[in-house]
Amino acid sequence: MNAVLQNDAVTAMKLEGVSKLYGSVKALDNVSFELRKGEFLTMLGPSGSGKTTSLRAIAGFIQPTAGRLLIEGRDMTGVPPQKRNIGMMFQDYALFPHMTVLENIGYPLETRGIKRGEREKRSMEMLEIVGLAHCATRYPKEMSGGQQQRVALARALVFKPDIVLLDEPMAALDKKLRGQMQIEIMHITRQVGATVVSVTHDQEEALVMSDRIAIFKDGRLEQIGSPHELYQQPRSEFVADFIGEANLLHGKARVTPDGVVVEGDGWNVSLPKDDPQGQALTATDKACVVLRPERIRAFAAGAPTGNAGEGVIEDKIYLGVEYRLVVRMNDGNKINVRSRDVAAIAGMKAGDSIGMAWASDDIVIIGA
Amino acid sequence: MDRLRRMLFWVIVGVTALFLLLPTLIIVPMSFTTTTTLEFPPVGFTLDWYGKVIGAADWQSALINSLVVAVAAAALATVVGTAAALALHAHRFPGKTVVMGLLLSPMVTPVIVLAVGMYMVFSGWGLVATRLGLVLAHTVLAIPFVVVSVLASAGMVNPSLAPASLGLGASRWFTFRRVTLPLIMPGVLSGAVFAFITSWDEVVIALFLADAQTRTVPIMIWNQVRTNLDPATAAVAAILILLSALGVLLSYKFRDARP
Numbered sequence: 001m002n003a004v005l006q007n008d009a010v011t012a013m014k015l016e017g018v019s020k021l022y023g024s025v026k027a028l029d030n031v032s033f034e035l036r037k038g039e040f041l042t043m044l045g046p047s048g049s050g051k052t053t054s055l056r057a058i059a060g061f062i063q064p065t066a067g068r069l070l071i072e073g074r075d076m077t078g079v080p081p082q083k084r085n086i087g088m089m090f091q092d093y094a095l096f097p098h099m100t101v102l103e104n105i106g107y108p109l110e111t112r113g114i115k116r117g118e119r120e121k122r123s124m125e126m127l128e129i130v131g132l133a134h135c136a137t138r139y140p141k142e143m144s145g146g147q148q149q150r151v152a153l154a155r156a157l158v159f160k161p162d163i164v165l166l167d168e169p170m171a172a173l174d175k176k177l178r179g180q181m182q183i184e185i186m187h188i189t190r191q192v193g194a195t196v197v198s199v200t201h202d203q204e205e206a207l208v209m210s211d212r213i214a215i216f217k218d219g220r221l222e223q224i225g226s227p228h229e230l231y232q233q234p235r236s237e238f239v240a241d242f243i244g245e246a247n248l249l250h251g252k253a254r255v256t257p258d259g260v261v262v263e264g265d266g267w268n269v270s271l272p273k274d275d276p277q278g279q280a281l282t283a284t285d286k287a288c289v290v291l292r293p294e295r296i297r298a299f300a301a302g303a304p305t306g307n308a309g310e311g312v313i314e315d316k317i318y319l320g321v322e323y324r325l326v327v328r329m330n331d332g333n334k335i336n337v338r339s340r341d342v343a344a345i346a347g348m349k350a351g352d353s354i355g356m357a358w359a360s361d362d363i364v365i366i367g368a
Numbered sequence: 369m370d371r372l373r374r375m376l377f378w379v380i381v382g383v384t385a386l387f388l389l390l391p392t393l394i395i396v397p398m399s400f401t402t403t404t405t406l407e408f409p410p411v412g413f414t415l416d417w418y419g420k421v422i423g424a425a426d427w428q429s430a431l432i433n434s435l436v437v438a439v440a441a442a443a444l445a446t447v448v449g450t451a452a453a454l455a456l457h458a459h460r461f462p463g464k465t466v467v468m469g470l471l472l473s474p475m476v477t478p479v480i481v482l483a484v485g486m487y488m489v490f491s492g493w494g495l496v497a498t499r500l501g502l503v504l505a506h507t508v509l510a511i512p513f514v515v516v517s518v519l520a521s522a523g524m525v526n527p528s529l530a531p532a533s534l535g536l537g538a539s540r541w542f543t544f545r546r547v548t549l550p551l552i553m554p555g556v557l558s559g560a561v562f563a564f565i566t567s568w569d570e571v572v573i574a575l576f577l578a579d580a581q582t583r584t585v586p587i588m589i590w591n592q593v594r595t596n597l598d599p600a601t602a603a604v605a606a607i608l609i610l611l612s613a614l615g616v617l618l619s620y621k622f623r624d625a626r627p
Contacts, residue, residue: 059535061531061535080534081531082536082537082538087536088536090531090532092526092528094526094528094531096529096533098551107533107536110546111533111537111542112537155536156536
């Protein structure tokens with residue numbers, strides 16, 4: 001999906017150095033990225049990271065202090081929300097309580113002066129796509145949370161907007177429904193070919209639904225990329241920690257004749273000479289190593305000495321498909337290990353000293 | 369013990385209700401008396417006094433004056449009060465509490481003070497003894513009822529509906545017409561009813577501002593009470609009570625009819 005997008009990428013939206021100041025507080029700090037047509041992009045970050053401010057700036061509810069926003073090549077500076085061709089699904093759905101489901105969905109068509117007959121026909125088609133054709137004459141309060149969400153989505157899509165914005169789409173749903181609606185929203189938006197920007201603080205939701213994820217922190221765009229890229233090549237400790245589970249080991253880099261070694265108390269990582277990650281490190285002597293828990297192998301005895309570490313098992317947890325070990329390193333830091341190698345782990349118990357090993361390919365180095 | 373307590377409860381409720389309603393309701397049976405003076409209990413039963421009131425030219429013109437002034441004042445107060453309430457609800461601005469206080473001040477200012485002030489100002493503007501003057505004065509008096517009622521309604525509307533409407537391509541006016549107004553309608557209507565009633569039974573300001581041509585029903589009653597108090601006055605009072613009661617019932621109906 002992503003590869004296709006990159007090949008015939010048509011830009012739907014472009015942010016150029018967008019900043020937003022509230023007094024001296026930088027809610028958004030020089031954010032730039034492009035959105036491709038038909039793409040599902042999720043802006044992910046903790047609260048106060050700038051993701052919601054970005055969404056509101058795209059929708060036109062706030063004006064950036066600096067920078068430009070272009071939609072379909074058109075500069076949006078000073079353009080109010082109602083003049084932007086954007087469909088937005090609000091966190092609480094914002095369905096109009098005095099209108100039926102069909103009238104709610106037809107509302108954006110009504111504001112665009114489309115006659116009743118045409119309006120109802122298109123609303124009905126949309127209602128069928130979201131699977132609620134039998135609910136056309138109901139009022140929002142007569143429907144469940146999941147149904148209300150689908151109505152809100154239909155209303156945001158019915159007028160074929162340039163961009164659809166989803167503000168914390170799962171926030172109002174209970175946990176059980178979330179997984180189901182994530183898939184459903186993804187299917188529906190793909191089916192109608194919508195370009196979507198979603199906002200969430202839930203990394204799992206972002207991973208499930210998105211073609212690309214933009215990670216925000218302190219008003220800045222920390223990194224943008226496909227879920228795969230962000231997981232495999234995080235460029236900061238924050239991203240490594242935010243996407244998936246990560247062990248972050250802080251050590252010192254040392255250049256050897258064979259390449260670069262990063263080492264700490266009781267562990268080391270060696271990178272061959274031709275590894276670009278190692279080459280980038282020669283200038284600095286501090287480095288952070290990102291180790292994913294499922295990439296670590298545990299040994300009761302006979303662990304290798306290169307690309308390896310040692311520690312004491314603090315907890316051993318059986319999770320059915322895998323074991324999870326919490327291992328205390330010599331320096332006191334704890335790291336997580338997930339292993340499906342039941343035979344190797346079964347004999348270990350809390351308090352045992354073990355060896356661990358990893359492949360240099362599985363390692364990401366973040367300069368410190 | 370429990371029974372005694374319950375009895376006591378109903379006695380207190382009954383006495384309070386009587387205390388509140390008796391002075392108002394006692395006038396109604398008195399309007400049916402066949403005597404030429406006000407009698408309680410009434411003697412016999414006749415609707416003559418109602419016929420006399422409806423047939424009399426001065427009562428007719430007073431009734432028309434009252435209706436015209438009350439409808440106009442209610443309409444004006446509803447428009448201004450609704451706009452003010454929405455602004456107060458939606459925006460934060462410096463001096464907001466002051467604006468709010470000024471809008472609501474006619475509720476707490478002694479009416480006689482308002483009346484004297486308005487008489488002084490309006491006489492300078494040539495508005496004394498005109499229907500327009502009375503309409504404007506009653507509008508001022510009625511605005512607080514609309515503001516309070518619409519504010520209460522607006523507070524119950526989901527604040528993300530208006531931005532949602534804008535985001536879906538509606539102009540501000542379209543949003544007001546199609547989303548905001550229908551949702552605050554119960555508050556607007558009950559505010560309008562109270563505005564109407566405020567003008568409908570207002571006597572102090574009307575005494576200052578009205579003359580023989582523009583006098584309203586309450587002034588007619590006031591004059592009657594001072595000159596020749598007859599059962600016709602009771603008949604008029606009964607009509608006023610009926611209309612006010614209808615208005616209050618109507619406003620409750622609007623309040624219950626929330627979407």
